[in-house]
Amino acid sequence: MKITDIKCAVIVNSPVIRITTDEGITGWSQIETPKPYLQPIVLQLKSWLVGQDPVNVERVMRRIRVRGGFKPWGAAVSAIEIALWDIAGKAAGLPIYRLLGGKVRDQVRTYRTLYHHEAGVGHTPEDYVRWAEYGKALPGGFTMFKLPTSFHSSMVRDFPNFFYGEVQRDAPFPYPHKGLITQEGFEHLVACVTAAKETLGKGYGMAVDAGPGYLPHDALRFAKALEPLHLLWIEDMITGDYSPFVNPDVYRDVTHATTTPIHTGEQIYLRQNYKALIESHAVNVVGPDPCDVGGIAELKWIAEHADLHGIAMAPHGTANGIFGLASLIQVCATLPDNLIAFEYPARFEPFWYDITEGFDGMPVRNGLIDVPDRPGLGVNLVPEAAKAYLAEEDADFFD
DSSP states (O other), X not given: OOEEEEEEEEETTEEEEEEEETTSOEEEEEOOTTOGGGHHHHHHTHHHHTTSOTTOXXXXXXXXXXXXXXXXXXXXXXHHHHHHHHHHHHHHTSBHHHHTTOOSOSEEEEEEEOOHHHHTXXXXXXXXHHHHHHHHTSTTOOSEEEEEOGGGSTHHHHSTTSBSSOOOSSOSSSOOOOSOBOHHHHHHHHHHHHHHHHHHOTTSEEEEEOXXXXXXXXXXXXXXXXXXXXXXXXXXXXXXXXXXXXXXXXXXXXXXXXXXXXXXXXXXXXXXXXXXXXXXXXXXXXXXXXXXXXXXXXXHHHHHHHHHTTOEEOOOOTTOHHHHHHHHHHHHTTOOTTBOOEEOOOOSOGGGGTSEESOXXXXXXXXXXXXXXXXXXSOEEOHHHHGGGOOGGGTTTTO
């Protein structure tokens, strides 16, 4: 089998990848929703891919890994890897999990990041109570939630004098703030998080997405203040998201001084860049994103290495779309028992269920998703339905 073409169309801000072969098998994948600017990066790799055998996934990946980097620059390479596995699975008539060593669970747990604008709330303790109540009423019966707050939210702008730095209102990238938190801001933050967790109650797990932006001593002070809440983790306080570096030694100082689990990793590209984080026990939980880390096999390698070192896994995926959801289900079915849950890609519009085949609507039941046995990813675009959402410049996407 040979790759004959690779195309990328932006559908409502989400780059969707289509790899075709000389045997009529098509591989699909998707880049995070807020990254339409990566479409030309995908297409630049076409000449490196055409003519290669897509079922030799690792051989093809060795040709293009050099073209990736920390988030967002690893996304094109990562999405191509996922599309290659989709082809390999379809060629074998098997779901991807069978090609990764088989599944160890029939259902995978997923957690829901709930953004404040979804619940229509702000950043007061009363708002955080409503946030929790809204989450518990969501379809799917989620049992775990992640709370964006502090530097990973509009609290920095909405609460006067939250920190001693300058508030940026026109930054060209997300979450630009960093600095020492004021005592008033710190106590307000702790009150808000406490209100949310107490409203959820002991029957629900809650993680906190707080940065990046913390100075290390503030990170430790925050983690220790939240120790009574039994959080799942605090995420990305020091580096994370679009940070082009990790700082594992700084994380380690915080992690080893608190009982609150510390998490990071969504921005990291490739397993090699997890070595120091894992081997020095710099955090308790790592969260690679299959659409940024280099793909689903890359994520599995990281999970296995983390398990050897007693580190838990909670893969990232908030904006990965419907194909990202499918890839997370497949790989998480194969991960060791250090898996906590993966982040549900909630940031895509309901019409995606209408322009694809594979999911019968939203697949979460009681916080769990059944692992499907359909070949490949188990999800395909329906050209006749999807054409209505193509931009004029992508009109030949299905040709």
